[in-house]
Every structure is written in structure tokens, then in C-alpha cells.
Amino acid sequence: MVIDWNQKNGDAPAPERMKIRAAAYVRMSTEHQKYSTDNQIETIRRYAEKNGYEIVRQYADEGKSGLRLVGRDALQSLLSDVESDSAGYQAILVYDVSRWGRFQDPDEAAEIELRCKRQGIAVHYCAEQFENDGSIGSSIIKTVKRAMAGEYSRELSVKVFAGQANLIRLGYRQGGPPGFGLRRQLVDQGGNPKGELSRGEQKSIATDRVVLIPGPDNEVRVVRRIYSLFVADGRGEAEIAEILNAEGILTDWGRAWSRGTVHQVLLNEKYVGNNVWGRTSFKLKQSHIKNPEADWIRADGVFQGIVPTELFQQARSIIESRAERLSDEVMLQKLAEVLGRQGYLSGLIIDEAEDCPSSSSFSHRFGSLLRAYALIGFVPDHDYRYLEINRALRRMYPKLLADVMQGIGAAGGEVRQDPATDLLTINEEFTASLVVVRCIQTSAGASRWKVRLDTALKPDLTVVIRMDLNNSEPYDYYLLPQLDMHEAVLRLCEFNGLSLDAYRFDSLSRFYAMAARTSLLEVA
Template sequence: MVSYQNNISSIDNNADADIPVAQYVRMSTEHQRYSTENQQLAIAEYAKRHGMRIVRTYADAGKSGLRIDGRQELQQLLEDVQKSDIEYRAILVYDVSRWGRFPDPDEAAMYEQTCKRNGIQVIYCAEQFSNDGSLQSTIIKNIKRSMAAEYSRELSVKVFAGQTTLIKKGYRQGGSPGYGLRRQLIDENHNIKGMLKRGEHKSIQTDRILLVPGPPEEIETVNFIYRLFLNDGMPERDIANLLNNQKIISETGRPWTRAVVHQILTNEKYIGNNVFNRVSFKLKMRLEKNDPSKWVRKDGAFEAIVPIETFRQVQAVIEKRSKHLDDSHMLEILKAILARHGALSAIIIDEEDDAPSSMTYRNRFGTLLRAYSLIGFHPRRDYAYLEINRTLRKRYPDLISEITSNIEKRGGWVTSNPDNGLFTVNGELTISLVIARCKLGQNGRNRWIIRLDSSLKPDMTIVVRMAICNSTIFDYYILPLTDFSPETLPFKEFNTFTLDVYRVDTLELFYQLTSREALQEVA
């Protein structure tokens, strides 16, 4: 165990001093020895032995150590240490790996340096080195950080190997089942335990999930889509419009889109094949689309709901439509689109059934603007945002309806003001909803366009940040009126600690805050 004198000599030379300290604990889903309770017991023993008094606890339970986003308590810690009235003088951490298993060891060092720069020392209680800034401790600590990062890489390899084995045995690994399919839960002896509903997950490690056919009416709709495409030559967008006109409900309850129909026409799970690793997000660093040669597959893993020959015929049509084009042919197609529309944008290109997607042009030519310049089109600005904004405006009432429904399910109620767009929850809290369009910045990172009406002054603003495709939600910010201004808004993917404390992946916490329970009246 580390010697007290070496570790906190910069704090106090008196070993009997009642030194106020904080503790940081983190547990992901690893071995029980890293439970937050076990960490706190070891830290408490260390603190008692060295004359310290724990006055604040930061605990990230169930959080990966690979990245700081999502670890709200560590973010809060880093924000607190930069305040002048901080109540503690050091931070106790069980070991280097609890601080983080960052793939880049320098990131862990940066966060520790933030503490040190503000006079708060980080002490690793279970490490066999003194964190005193000496050359020896610095070298050992950096080795430990590298070992923590390497552990993450090795674990990633082992997890992927385990997932690959399960895929080849025919078990489903994550993701929604898809329209026309359902997830069936079985135990280790293949006894059926029931169906998982949307949003539910298995809770026992030895349980497995299979894909099985869904309701007959959904299976018929899937095959109807294949017939429209193959026999009637109807493109995906027209099929989506037809399904919407016939009031057929999609898997998510949202309107059908060209992309959703295309996914049904191309995903092999509809002929029973289990395909994994199309995309990867290893070490939570970067989402990558993998080459088909890297896919992991098990053919015939599930019961098919589309005839295999029908599926192959559809793939042949799609492959012929999207056959590999050289640069000159792609540019000729782009010229034709420009001649038809008089302008170009990502959305205009993506709506062309017989043209490569805007992403294909980006991948081939680097950027859309470069592709534009090669055919002599030089827009003063990209007007695609107008179409995106129009789509997002149409989505606004659906989001309001969704939020209202979830509040009412929890006993609350909502009233809206058509004059200013604000809605009031439980007759006391005024809320403004803002949908933020996402765009790619010049540095290649996501940026959000957020505009607020400062004159409204709602008690709380819910900012819905869209993903780069602007069709799905990336995250939410729940911002109280008193803690932010139009100059300090979440424009970037990673913002200040002060701002990101209001970031959430879902609105569940907001719904809990607005819930109401009926009470019996006391006579």
C-alpha cells in the first residue's frame, strides 16, 4: 500500500491532521472486486489509516472507463475542482483503472492534471507507487495507464470473439428485430421463456435470443413490399408513401420512409440469415462501416419470412441499379440531377432513385463541394438545410405528442399555448422544445444549429439534438432558465463540464420529475 507521507506531502506534513478528501469510484460490468461498495470500503480504510475524512463521493456506476462522456460524476468532479471554494484537498481513487481505461493514456493524465493544477491531488489507494510527481512514480503510473488501455483492447477482442461464436450458433446479438420479426428469449437448454417487447433486454447471462416471425399481418406487409418492388417496379419512396396512405403502422410507429423500406428489402434476416459486424464501434472510438469480407454470418439461423429466391431477385435489381460507377459516370449523373433541379444538395441527391447516395459522392470525392466543383456547380451556400428544417418542423408536433403522452402515463398533465409554442406541465412548469439540426463542421466534427427565443423565458428548455442524418435523435439537453444563456449552448459534441451535466440520452429523468402520484384524502 502507498505510504501516506509520500502521497500527500504536498497537502499536510502532519499525519494526524483531519484532512477533508473526496472519493471517486467507478464500476462498469466487470468483476465483483470492482464493485463501488468494495472500492469504498478500501478507500475508507485508507482514509482512516492516514487521518483523512471523506466529505464527498463521486460514483459512476455501470459506466465504461473508455470515454468520459456518460460519466457524469467524473465530469462533475472535474468541474468542482476548478471552483475556488472546494471543500476537499485530495481525491482518493481505488486504482488507476478506476480513473479510466482510456485508449489514449494521455487523456487520463489530462484529467488528473486538471485536478493537480487546481491544487487537488489524486491518490490511488491500492497502487504500489507514490503519486508524488517523482520520476519513478510517473513512469510506473504511465505504465499502469497503458496496461489499463491494453486491458480494454484485449477485452474488446475477447468480447468480439464471444459474440462471433454466438452469431455462428444462430443467436441474435443486439438491435431491434425489425418489422415483421420478434425476439424470442430462450434459456441455456433452449426452453422458450417468452417474447421480448420493444426496449426490453435479457437479464440472465446464460439466456439467448432468437429471431422468430412476427404477427401474420406484418409478415404479409413485408412480402407486399417485395412484390411492389419486384413485380410492379415501384421504388422504395413510392412504397413508403403507399404504406403511409394505407395507414399501416411501422415498427417504431413513425411514418414509413425510403430508408426503412430499403432496409427491409436488403437485410438478410428476412431470409433467416444471421449477419453481424456490418459496422463496428470498438473501444467506443469511431463508428466504422466494415467491408463485407469482415462480416460474421450464419445462414439459415432463423425461420425465413421472405422466399429466398424472391430476396435474391430483389438484390439483383438493387445491385444492377447501384453497380459500381467510375468517377466520370458518377459526375455525369450529378450533372443530370443538376439539370433537372437547377441546384444540388444532399437531400436532392438522396431522393434520386437511380443515382448514388450523397454519402457515396462524399466517400469518392472527399466532399460534396468538391464533386460539385468538378461539374462546374459552385453554390454560394448549401441550401439542403431548408429541406431538413422543413422535415424537422413536421416532426415537432410528433415530439410534443410523445412527451405529452409519457407525462400523462405518469399521472401528470400538459397544456399548450398556441401563441408562443410553450407547453405547461402540471400547471406549474413552462417548457420550450427546440429541435437542433446537425451539420458537419469544417473540422469534420458534428455541430448543432440551436436558436432560442430569449423573450419567452421558459422555466426549462428541452433541446433535441439530431444525429448527422437529421432523421434520428442523437441526445437531449434539459436546460433550466437560470443556468444557461444563448451564448452558452451545446453546439459541440463535447461541451464544457458545466453544460454537459444537463445532457441525457433519454427523457426518462424528465418524465420522472414531472410524475404525479394520487394521494388519498385524510379526513
């Protein structure tokens, strides 16, 4: 028998210390697979047991890049819980400093921790060799580690870019639609064809590559005819577009031809087999940049061309000579006339304008489009920009709608489109309406989206596509059920609280899953 001589007669044993309620946050990024979420959770669990924490909630962002907060649903949910006083825990356990994110600005990671601490919730880094106790030492180490996390992404971006550039020089395609008259072909690491990729399909084996090949004979003949009409017959782009439209020929997106789409066929080097990449960049997911031609990555003659090089050069010479014959003053006068008619200028507007040099001609003559704009006193302004953006979104809407219908079909659902209203009836069970919303940037640099729900159609579900800052690609998606929407107009910010962001998704996979159906015979 063991006697505790320090215990007084009649005293009960000391009660076990109450554990502190805590949440665990884990993230596994696509570029850093070795720290799987399971490994992170195991480390966090051991830390909790050792230090008297009870994990009552877990947040996990799997396969999410840490370059931005956008798209990380779990982290946004965590911050929403913390700041709405509905967390129900007093501490947050994180694997290490880099799990918050590999932001290029270290202050972004610091802000996440600060938002938690302001609500009285402490943050602990379970795999770090320092205690996050607010001391000078821990503050210095955290700052260094945040900077190191951002530098890791920067170095990785450089390596990835170099790898992609090398693949371009070897003749492999790096993303983007093939274009009218061309198709994407999948090849193995030995260059052996494996099959043609249809729209929306991606390669699934890391060692496979994609090359461009000639498309159907009828499309190839149309491309060659465009060049022949332009070079041999002296027809302009707008006149060629009218000829094609009169014959019922559609573009690769299923739309009517325009002066601009014909112009792009005449200028794109892929039709002679050249591989050109890097016209724009979006490094580290910071901002889209138009790169100067000298920085483009190119490899000539790596694809099978469908237009003779000599004919392509003749077409380019004609386009360039249209500007060379004009003085700077005349070119700027024509640009000012387009501005007067349209109220705004963009590369697309210039290329669509009759009797005006192309946007590339202005860039070549004046160094950039922005310089040409400045010379005629035009400054891109939000008061005018929305007109062109709305036109572009209207042109984009049919493709987005077609993609959604294709996704429903691929998931095994049936969809019927009302030709008058575009209302979708899915599996004869519920209706859905597609709304594309442009992004508006405030004077303070914040992003805003104004959503107008179609109250007249009263769809069971509204699929909202929020566009990115440049209004060129979808930013994210909202699936808004009519039962929960009580306002005809919604004004969305980047983060809108759980009441709205609970309906936010990075893709439409959840929507397609709602449409999925499996026959009883197949189940059996």
C-alpha cells in the same frame, strides 16, 4: 506513574497534528464489477486514517465505463469544483490509477491528474504500491499502469466482439429494431419462447436471448406485396411508396413510406431469415466505422423468413442490374445530377433520388461511396452537411417525441400534446418543450451545440436532446427550467461548468421521475 523526562516543567503536551482535508473519488465500471465502490471507499478510508487525511467530500460514478470522460457526472463535477476554486479540500484520494479511466490514450488519464495538480490539489492512489510523489519511479509506474488499463479494455473489447459474433452465428439477434413485418421474441437458454418484446423493452436475464419472428399478418402481407409489386409488376420504389401511403399504411416508426424506406425493405436480408451483423462498429467508444462487407458477421437461414429466398434474390438482381446496365461515366453523371439538385450527397439522399442507382450500387462499383464522391469532385463539407443533418433530425423528431411521451406514461404520468406546437402538458401541472440539437464540430475537432429555447411557448421545462458527433443518436440530455434560463440562445461545449452541467443527465429517467404519480389508494 509514567514520567516523561524530556518534557520541561510547565510544558503542555504536543497538540495533535491537523488533518488534511481530502475528497474521495470512486468508479465502478460495468466491465469490472469486483472493485465495488464500497470496497474502494473502505481502502481509501484506511489510507486516510493512516496518513492524516479527513475525507470531507465523496464523488462516485457507479456503473460508468472508463473509456471516455463523457457521461461520468461525478468526475466532471470533481473537475469543475477543483478548477472553480470551490473544492474546499487539498487532496484527492483514488483507489488506483485505473479508476480515472481506461482510456486508449494514456495521456487522457494523465491530463485529469494534471488538472488537479495545477490547482494545488495532490492526487493519491490508495491501493497502489507506490507513492505518487512526482519522482521518476512513480511517473514511470503510472505511465505503465495507464497503458495497462487501456490495454485491458482493448482485450475485453476483442473478447466481447468474439462472443457477440458467436451469438450471431447461432441465430440470436444483437440489438436494433426488428423492422417492419418482424418482431423480437425472447427465448431462454434452451431456446424456448418466453414472450414478445415490445419497442423499448430489453431482456433482463443474462442467459436469455432474442430472435426475430414474423410480425402481425397484415405487416407480413405488406412486405410480400412490396416484393411482388417490385418484381412481378415492375413498380419502382417511389411508386410503391405512393401506393402504400395512399392506402394509409405507415412504417414501423409510424411514418409515411419513402423511396428509401421501401428500398431498404427490398435489400435487407432479415426478411429471408439471414442474420447479418457488424455493418458498422463503435469499438472502445472511439468512432463509428462503416465496415466492408467482407468483415460482416452473418448466419443464413437462422430466422423464419417472411419472403421466399428466390423472390428476394430476384429483387436484389433487379436493383444490381440497374447499375450494371450503366457505364461508370453514366453512373457518375447521375450522381452529379443528384448533387446539383440537393447540394449535398449521402447514402440516404442517393437512395431517395429517382432514376439513380442505389448507394450500395455506387459502393460496389467504385469501392466506396467516398471514392464515387471524389470522382465527381464532391467533398463532404460542413457548409452543406447541416442541410441533410437538419432534414434527418426533423424526420427523427416525431419518434423522439413519441418515446418521451411513452416514457412519461410508463412512469405513471399523464401527458397531453398540443398538435400545433408539440408543447407537452404533464399531469396538468407543468409544460415541457422538446428541443433536438445537432452537434457541430469545430476546425479544432471540438464539439459544439447551439440551443435555441422556445421563448414564444414559454415552457416551464425545456428538454434538450444533444445529438452525438454523427448526429445519429442522442448524446446526453439537459433539463432546463425556464426560471433559471435568462438567454434565448445557449452555446454548449462538452463541459460547461456547474451553472449549466448541473442540469445535464445521461438519460431522461430524472424527467420521467418528475412525471411519476401514484394514486392515494395504491399508497394506502
